[in-house]
Amino acid sequence: MSEENIIEIHNLKKNYDKGNIKALNGIDLKIKRGEFISIMGPSGSGKSTLLNMIGALDRAEEGSIKVADIDLMEKTDLSEFRSQEIGFVFQMHNLIPNLTVLENVEIPMYEGKLNSEQMRERALELLEAVGLREKAETNPTKLSGGERQRVAIARALVNHPSIILADEPTGALDSKTGDIILKLLKDLHNKEHVTLVMVTHEPYVAKMADRILNVFDGKIKSSS
Amino acid sequence: MLMVKNPFRNKTRAILAIIGISIGIATIVALGMVTGGLQNSTQNTLKAGSAEISVTKIGSGSFGSSGGTLDESLVEDLKNISGVKDTAGILRVNANISTTSGGGFGPMGGLYLSGISRNKLNMVGIDSINGSFYTENDSKEIIIGKTAAGNLNKTVGSTINIYGTDFKVTGIFETGNFIQDGGAYVSLSTLQNLTSNQDKVSSIAVKVDPDANSSQVSQSIQNAYPNDLSATTAADQANRINQSLGAIDTASWAISLLAIIIGGVGVINTMIMSVYERTREIGVLKAVGWKNKRILGMILGESIVLTLVAAVVGVIMGIIAVEIILNFMPSSDSFTPLLTLDTLLKAFAVAFLVGVIGGLYPAYRASRLAPTEALRYE
Numbered sequence: 001m002s003e004e005n006i007i008e009i010h011n012l013k014k015n016y017d018k019g020n021i022k023a024l025n026g027i028d029l030k031i032k033r034g035e036f037i038s039i040m041g042p043s044g045s046g047k048s049t050l051l052n053m054i055g056a057l058d059r060a061e062e063g064s065i066k067v068a069d070i071d072l073m074e075k076t077d078l079s080e081f082r083s084q085e086i087g088f089v090f091q092m093h094n095l096i097p098n099l100t101v102l103e104n105v106e107i108p109m110y111e112g113k114l115n116s117e118q119m120r121e122r123a124l125e126l127l128e129a130v131g132l133r134e135k136a137e138t139n140p141t142k143l144s145g146g147e148r149q150r151v152a153i154a155r156a157l158v159n160h161p162s163i164i165l166a167d168e169p170t171g172a173l174d175s176k177t178g179d180i181i182l183k184l185l186k187d188l189h190n191k192e193h194v195t196l197v198m199v200t201h202e203p204y205v206a207k208m209a210d211r212i213l214n215v216f217d218g219k220i221k222s223s224s
Numbered sequence: 225m226l227m228v229k230n231p232f233r234n235k236t237r238a239i240l241a242i243i244g245i246s247i248g249i250a251t252i253v254a255l256g257m258v259t260g261g262l263q264n265s266t267q268n269t270l271k272a273g274s275a276e277i278s279v280t281k282i283g284s285g286s287f288g289s290s291g292g293t294l295d296e297s298l299v300e301d302l303k304n305i306s307g308v309k310d311t312a313g314i315l316r317v318n319a320n321i322s323t324t325s326g327g328g329f330g331p332m333g334g335l336y337l338s339g340i341s342r343n344k345l346n347m348v349g350i351d352s353i354n355g356s357f358y359t360e361n362d363s364k365e366i367i368i369g370k371t372a373a374g375n376l377n378k379t380v381g382s383t384i385n386i387y388g389t390d391f392k393v394t395g396i397f398e399t400g401n402f403i404q405d406g407g408a409y410v411s412l413s414t415l416q417n418l419t420s421n422q423d424k425v426s427s428i429a430v431k432v433d434p435d436a437n438s439s440q441v442s443q444s445i446q447n448a449y450p451n452d453l454s455a456t457t458a459a460d461q462a463n464r465i466n467q468s469l470g471a472i473d474t475a476s477w478a479i480s481l482l483a484i485i486i487g488g489v490g491v492i493n494t495m496i497m498s499v500y501e502r503t504r505e506i507g508v509l510k511a512v513g514w515k516n517k518r519i520l521g522m523i524l525g526e527s528i529v530l531t532l533v534a535a536v537v538g539v540i541m542g543i544i545a546v547e548i549i550l551n552f553m554p555s556s557d558s559f560t561p562l563l564t565l566d567t568l569l570k571a572f573a574v575a576f577l578v579g580v581i582g583g584l585y586p587a588y589r590a591s592r593l594a595p596t597e598a599l600r601y602e
Contacts, residue, residue: 057599058596079513083514094507155512159512
């Protein structure tokens with residue numbers, strides 16, 4: 001694997017429904033460390049499946065996939081990889097409603113080696129970065145949609161991941177709030193030198209990336 | 225943090241589950257308190273200073289009055305047996321009493337009345353008294369147990385009419401044994417004259433030398449009078465009572481088992497619903513890198529938190545239930561229920577077990593969820 005490429009995928013295939021649905025039908029992809037990639041494509045084209053493969057939430061049937069020097073086809077326990085290398089931002093923020101904002105951001109650190117004081121410090125640092133430090137003790141149900149997504153971004157970054165995987169992070173937000181979230185993601189991408197892979201429907205959102213991949217029928221049709 | 229907060233997210237469901245489990249726990253605690261109280265009372269018969277052996281005529285019980293009497297001369301004769309330190313003749317009757325309060329008391333509506341020499345009272349566990357002891361020489365004086373005093377509504381100075389004779393209450397004693405405390409004592413000669421049992425006793429209390437073995441002395445007594453006397457050590461007696469208590473204990477275990485099964489099913493149901501509702505959340509936890517083991521631990525922990533809360537509620541419910549039931553029982557103060565550490569430990573152990581058994585399957589299911597499917601779950 002080249003030093004430059006943090007993601008290397010070759011001929012990756014994933015089927016659903018006993019092979020009737022070919023979600024990924026031979027993906028070839030290389031992504032450089034620190035790159036900002038947008039993945040576009042119609043519903044059911046396989047873009048979210050591709051994101052899940054990179055994030056080791058699911059396993060492919062064929063091909064090869066290496067992320068941050070780890071062969072995801074070989075490794076059996078992928079939870080440590082997810083905890084150390086990947087930060088997820090979902091369309092629906094997916095915060096846990098009965099925990100405070102601070103506790104939500106601390107969740108990924110439970111598998112790490114920090115003590116509770118260090119965890120709290122790191123979570124507050126991230127909440128500061130997304131501009132929500134003063135809401136640390138608030139319940140997420142009392143936040144606006146944009147604020148919740150900012151908490152989710154803080155949660156994704158808390159373990160110093162090398163890759164942020166964002167699945168339509170602005171899909172549930174109005175355009176103005178969406179822009180704030182995109183700007184925040186892009187700023188953090190620049191500042192933390194983290195690789196950002198974002199699935200989106202919106203062409204204007206995609207254009208903010210260094211490179212746009214168009215996925216169709218489980219294959220990458222074009223890269224620009 | 226999650227383990228403590230999560231079980232109470234759906235409050236109604238949590239409360240229903242807690243009530244279900246706590247009823248089982250309350251039953252265990254209530255039965256435990258009754259058994260504990262009876263056991264404690266039995267053990268009080270073994271207290272220091274009391275006689276270790278009770279000698280009766282063969283074929284009669286130690287508390288029997290009609291089982292057969294012994295010649296009083298045996299009281300002195302037994303002192304000659306090796307290892308015997310002291311003896312005391314006791315005459316016991318189940319006396320019919322006339323009382324102005326009209327309330328019947330004790331088995332068959334009578335009062336366990338015993339006659340014993342005033343200076344031998346320590347051999348039946350009566351060392352101290354509220355008031356004074358009776359005097360000897362056919363006095364019409366009586367001392368009564370605390371429970372009997374309460375039930376008959378008598379205090380020091382009251383009179384009790386027994387077999388047509390008025391007795392003056394000179395003192396009230398308390399031994400901690402509910403049978404003793406429900407009875408009364410007069411001097412031996414008084415009771416012998418009153419019941420026409422001159423020179424007769426119904427049992428002989430035997431105190432053994434400190435360095436002698438009570439079982440051996442008991443055997444020696446029976447060997448000396450093989451056809452007449454039956455000797456029982458206090459330890460034997462306690463064991464016999466403990467055996468009957470053992471039956472209650474077995475029932476208590478059976479109820480515990482039932483509580484585990486019923487509570488366990490309730491907890492499984494509650495936790496499966498809880499996991500089902502949080503499928504997406506569990507997907508997120510997996511996405512942020514939580515290991516299956518941690519998710520298993522979290523759900524199992526939630527289940528245990530739920531049942532331990534139920535244990536606290538159940539213990540309180542059990543104590544209140546025993547108090548309420550005893551309040552409505554006519555001879556409620558005949559014994560004091562006792563909450564032992566054993567009972568408490570048992571209640572919490574059962575609750576813990578219910579938590580583990582009930583939580584295991586839902587926790588396993590949660591830990592095996594596929595993250596992509598869990599995240600797609602609406």
